[in-house]
Amino acid sequence: MSxxxxxxxxxxxxxxxxxxxxxxxxxxxxxxxxRLSFYNWDLISPIKKFLGFENYVELFKDxxxxxxxxxxxxxxxxxxxxSVPLGLLFCFLINYLxxxxxxxxxxxxxxxxxxxxxxxxxxxxxxxxxxxxGTLNQLLGLFGIKPKAWLFDPILSIISIIILTTWQTxxxxxxxxxxxxxxxxxxxxxxxxxxxxxxxxxxxYITLPLIKPIVLYVSVVTLIRSFNIYAQVFVLAADTQGxxxxxxxxxxxxxxxxxxxxxxxxxxxxxxxxxLLIVMGLTLIQFYVMRERV
Amino acid sequence: MNKNNILQRLIVHFILxxxxxxxxxxxxxxxxxxxxxxxxxxxxxxxxxPKEPTLSNFITIFKETPFFRWLLNxxxxxxxxxxxxxITSTLSGYILAKFKFPGRGLIFITILATAIAPFxxxxxxxxxxxxxxxxxxxxxxxxxxxxxxxxxxxLIRQNVIASITDELIEAARVDGASELWIFFRVVLxxxxxxxxxxxxxxxxxxxxxxxxxxxxxxxxxxxxxxxGLALFQTGFSVDYGKVSAGAFIAILIPTxxxxxxxxxxxxxxxxxxxxx
Numbered sequence: 006m007s008x009x010x011x012x013x014x015x016x017x018x019x020x021x022x023x024x025x026x027x028x029x030x031x032x033x034x035x036x037x038x039x040r041l042s043f044y045n046w047d048l049i050s051p052i053k054k055f056l057g058f059e060n061y062v063e064l065f066k067d068x069x070x071x072x073x074x075x076x077x078x079x080x081x082x083x084x085x086x087x088s089v090p091l092g093l094l095f096c097f098l099i100n101y102l103x104x105x106x107x108x109x110x111x112x113x114x115x116x117x118x119x120x121x122x123x124x125x126x127x128x129x130x131x132x133x134x135x136x137x138x139g140t141l142n143q144l145l146g147l148f149g150i151k152p153k154a155w156l157f158d159p160i161l162s163i164i165s166i167i168i169l170t171t172w173q174t175x176x177x178x179x180x181x182x183x184x185x186x187x188x189x190x191x192x193x194x195x196x197x198x199x200x201x202x203x204x205x206x207x208x209x210y211i212t213l214p215l216i217k218p219i220v221l222y223v224s225v226v227t228l229i230r231s232f233n234i235y236a237q238v239f240v241l242a243a244d245t246q247g248x249x250x251x252x253x254x255x256x257x258x259x260x261x262x263x264x265x266x267x268x269x270x271x272x273x274x275x276x277x278x279x280x281l282l283i284v285m286g287l288t289l290i291q292f293y294v295m296r297e298r299v
Numbered sequence: 300m301n302k303n304n305i306l307q308r309l310i311v312h313f314i315l316x317x318x319x320x321x322x323x324x325x326x327x328x329x330x331x332x333x334x335x336x337x338x339x340x341x342x343x344x345x346x347x348x349p350k351e352p353t354l355s356n357f358i359t360i361f362k363e364t365p366f367f368r369w370l371l372n373x374x375x376x377x378x379x380x381x382x383x384x385x386i387t388s389t390l391s392g393y394i395l396a397k398f399k400f401p402g403r404g405l406i407f408i409t410i411l412a413t414a415i416a417p418f419x420x421x422x423x424x425x426x427x428x429x430x431x432x433x434x435x436x437x438x439x440x441x442x443x444x445x446x447x448x449x450x451x452x453x454l455i456r457q458n459v460i461a462s463i464t465d466e467l468i469e470a471a472r473v474d475g476a477s478e479l480w481i482f483f484r485v486v487l488x489x490x491x492x493x494x495x496x497x498x499x500x501x502x503x504x505x506x507x508x509x510x511x512x513x514x515x516x517x518x519x520x521x522x523x524x525x526x527g528l529a530l531f532q533t534g535f536s537v538d539y540g541k542v543s544a545g546a547f548i549a550i551l552i553p554t555x556x557x558x559x560x561x562x563x564x565x566x567x568x569x570x571x572x573x574x575x
Contacts, residue, residue, distance in 0.1 A: 108474055130325045
């Protein structure tokens with residue numbers, strides 16, 4: 006065998022395991038989901054009925070799906086609007102106290118929710134949201150606000166979930182912002198100090214324009230992650246009978262219900278495709294933003 | 300330092316401290332409540348520290364539920380997934396970085412492009428595959444969704460390009476080293492840093508996985524910790540002392556690792572922000 010042949014042989018053989026895995030657990034399933042979305046199929050019967058775009062049309066008249074889409078969007082956008090500015094603020098404040106002995110402790114505490122999985126975190130939050138014993142109601146009581154059933158009211162439970170997801174994403178956002186802040190050359194601040202700029206002027210005229218691409222990147226990541234929301238809802242918004250997710254319907258919950266409870270595989274696949282379109286749209290924005298930066 | 304500055308610092312400390320309390324309070328509650336007896340859990344107003352601390356919640360979850368089994372399943376799943384991701388990422392990342400062959404660009408783009416689709420998009424179809432292969436309710440079935448990581452391949456490829464020169468590999472070839480020898484003896488030792496970071500990311504990803512293990516595992520002894528806890532707390536007559544004890548253990552384990560390897564965690568997770 007010539008050298009070049011041996012060389013290519015190694016490359017292809019070395020890539021083969023990964024490529025096979027990719028084909029069977031990623032590429033084929035994605036296209037199979039697309040194919041299924043044009044069919045009516047109940048998982049058991051051998052016959053799949055071709056429907057064309059009927060599933061898609063039906064989906065946009067389905068009040069449960071629209072409710073799931075609405076809830077998920079509200080949760081994702083609210084999480085974005087809370088966790089990105091707060092992440093930026095806390096990251097900036099920790100950097101302001103960089104020389105303090107407490108700052109590594111703050112960093113550690115703010116980051117802790119990122120390394121802890123969703124289910125135990127959500128269980129922990131149940132103690133905060135509890136109607137009778139929860140800290141949240143006690144805190145509101147100090148201001149004369151009557152206790153509320155946070156996890157048993159459709160609107161309040163969405164707010165609870167937004168608080169939980171914000172709490173979970175804050176640390177990650179702070180970390181990525183911190184990387185961005187470190188890359189801002191110190192000379193800019195020195196020059197501004199000489200020119201007599203104060204801290205807030207430095208933030209709005211130097212820091213913010215320079216880390217704008219990172220802010221946009223973090224925003225898109227936060228949105229995409231929040232669109233995947235499921236475990237938090239599974240734990241927090243379970244109704245008293247133990248059927249999870251009844252109170253706050255989200256996209257992933259609706260997909261799973263249609264596929265594995267109603268056995269409407271094609272219909273669930275259609276929902277998954279809409280979900281993919283949303284994520285692809287968000288990713289395109291991200292690419293556009295990243296290109297602008299270079 | 301003037302007076303104004305000290306005041307400003309105090310205000311910032313106050314804001315950060317309030318934020319820190321908000322971040323850690325849920326964990327504190329679940330921790331103290333897991334040591335309370337059922338009667339004490341429903342007393343109003345709640346006392347923060349348990350009056351008569353007890354270990355009975357911990358003893359009963361280990362006795363009455365397969366909690367230990369769930370813990371082992373989670374550890375096994377996370378370790379196997381990490382190993383698979385490390386092997387596929389290092390080999391593929393190295394080849395895609397250093398070998399020039401027809402189809403290289405297409406393969407790399409395809410691997411990255413599939414990462415756009417969140418797992419939840421194709422889980423139905425993956426479930427059908429697992430069902431056909433008859434690996435539902437098994438460790439292999441749970442692993443099926445977590446064998447590869449596009450970001451891992453990307454990360455290794457970037458690191459190989461940045462830190463391993465063509466000359467080094469050429470020199471080894473001239474000396475008569477086989478391609479496999481070069482990979483194991485020359486390339487891998489130089490990738491210890493990114494492999495460590497990737498291990499943390501892969502382990503965390505599997506450890507926190509929820510939807511897929513929930514779909515695949517149908518018998519109690521196949522649940523992972525996440526699935527076991529989530530289903531345990533939706534039970535009909537659920538005792539929140541026991542649920543808290545389970546959640547507390549599930550919180551304590553990653554917390555200990557995080558506190559021991561704080562810098563490594565920060566650096567690894569910060570890498571995910573650089574996938575431009």
